[in-house]
Amino acid sequence: MIANSLETNAKVFEPGATIGILGSGQLGRMMAIAAKQMGYRVHIFSPTHDSPAGQVADLEIQASFDNLAVVERFAQRVDVITLETENIPMETVLVASQSAPVYPGLKALEFCQNRRKEKMFLADYGIPTCQFEIVRSLVELKSVCRYMMPAIVKTTTGGYDGKGQFLIQTPDQIEEAWHTLNANELIVEEFVEFDYEFSVIGARSSAGVFAAYPSIRNEHRDHILNLSFSPSGLSDQLNQRATEIVYEIMNEMDAVGVMAVEFFYRDGEILVNEMAPRPHNSGHLTIEAHVTSQFEQHIRAVCGLMLGITRQTIPAASANILGLEWNQSKSPTWQLGLSMPCVKLHLYGKESPEEKRKMGHMTALAQSAEKAKQYVVAARRLLNIPAMSLNANGTS
Template sequence: MTADRQPVLGILGGGQLARMLALAAAPLGVKTLVVDGVADACAGQVAPLLVADWTDYAALEAFASKVDVVTFDFENVPAETAHWLAERVAVFPAPQALAVAQDRLAEKTMFRDCGLQTAAFMAVDTREMLDQALATIGTPAILKTRRLGYDGKGQFRLHSIADADAAWASLGAAAARHGLILEAFVPFQRELSVIAVRGRNGDFNTWPLTRNWHTDGVLSMSLAPAPDIDQLQGRATELARTLAERLGYVGVFALELFVKDGELLGNEMAPRVHNSGHWTIEGAHTSQFENHVRAVLGMPLGNGEARGVSAMFNWIGDLPDPAPVLRTVDAHWHDYGKQARPGRKVGHATLCAPTSAALADRLADVATTLDRLPQAQPALDALTR
């Protein structure tokens, strides 16, 4: 990077996260260049897009020559590609951090090494190992692929040992490629996430804990700051800092947590900006997207404090009518520019307010008008409890 030109941030992956990173980068005077394997990647609507496969090293060589720093839109970019690029240009977060987060077994092991408790887990590579793991962990349990799973994909819930054959039929083929992991089911009371950022100089910050609700393994709604969990913010921040320093992490990441009997249990780490942090665009002094750009380029980090209280609807499959949101005070609509498709994240909306009571009123009005009251009801209950 030189002072006489704008820095260029390269982004591997061209989905909605890359799109929002590009939008956050522009006001900072940062250009972006996106790489994706498909020509209609939605980030290409707001930033230059290079269409290339992750193993097209000629294209990646040209990409590396045009950017100052490379980062990720999603964690399933092959670690080999990240390592190859890191020999030619700065890559943040570092490829080794990406590799740990791509492997659920390595991830859970690291959590425990850092003092973050998890559900019981065991590696499963064969049908016999599944029986052994079930005998040790018991049921209910969840069999998961160690790699390439997200949004509830690559998982099978076992309610009893009688489900073992069906679980293996569903996921056994993946065991030969990447291995599986069996995890005890956690009867949690709440799902939380802490979004954190670490700069190139080691500076560290978090946003307020966010409470999340999922439908079929996909985030449905988030509420921030999460109510009635003040006693957990410090512990979550401490754990996130420990993980970041262990990995030498640079950039934004999300630590997904369960709350069980007042204690935090680690679920997953996402080495990137995260769906549950979308509320920060309008609801915090500095968004997760802006702070990620700042972090990987070595700029000072911004303040992550909340401006008030925020609730985020995640739109899955297709977009509802935006009018009720657009008519609401301090409400914000985000259309990702994607074609509607079952199970696909196509947009979100964030409602902000100075107090929980005001947010509850706005959320109830919008949810009722959109016929989304069941989606919003858990957040309404949390706001009015």
């Protein structure tokens, strides 16, 4: 843990205070659960009713993020505000920040809301990232693709879970990419032939104290995070280097809360893919496998408390449960999925299981990350065995 420019006048919000969360999905839900455990009150600002976060909070205010009068009233009733997603309109954040401190803070949000600014930030600080170009017309896209192919083209704003991206492998796909993404500005990234992906989750409190978790290895399926596991197998030296990068990014952005930095590992070098100024899908395994979960850490950081110990206590792997896991009998067989005692289930309280919607996750704990991975994959597979095949004892 590093104490940097400790600000003695940073405001502390003690348990009993009210935390406002903008956004109401699973990240807000798990933040709220951690906050409730510590004795805080939680108000959720949600565009939908009975949201995953709203279900576990003291109060859910349902309104659109551009209803600034409601945003103002929401902010006046809480002590401190945080966000579960960086994709909240800046105007909403500015209005809220007139009544209460809003974390991660304006600078971090500005850079993390826009892939152009994010990549420029990395380039300015000499932090290794992939080759990229910004284009604003089909002509420009064509000219960049002459020397960057294959390339991943992304919208500069609004993307998540691989949305707003197009992989261009041949020249005849350029026009299709431009028309499909349909945006005024695109970022063209070299397609990195990485060996693997990992993330490092850092935390920085409003008092300027920094702590980071050991790196977590990530595997995607169809551009959506599928599996995460830790220990990651990354060398101590690279782990240290990645942690220094996270420290530098958070410090320069004056970010408060938890921030995940996604990395590519390629042939001995590490490249930053992107940053998320909030708890991250890859950090869900910290709930069971680390002394302090990323959600508790986020609450501690935004409330100005001392950060918790980030040490891992047991190897772990987590797997996302998407809507596609809902089998033909309309519901996963939870009993079978939970038949391994080392597997924990988290469901987010979402109603309609659309194919690519993140409905929940499972985490397995084991003597090695490899074993944990096997267990969690097996447990998830069991969710898809129809309940009809169970006998009266619950075995198949």
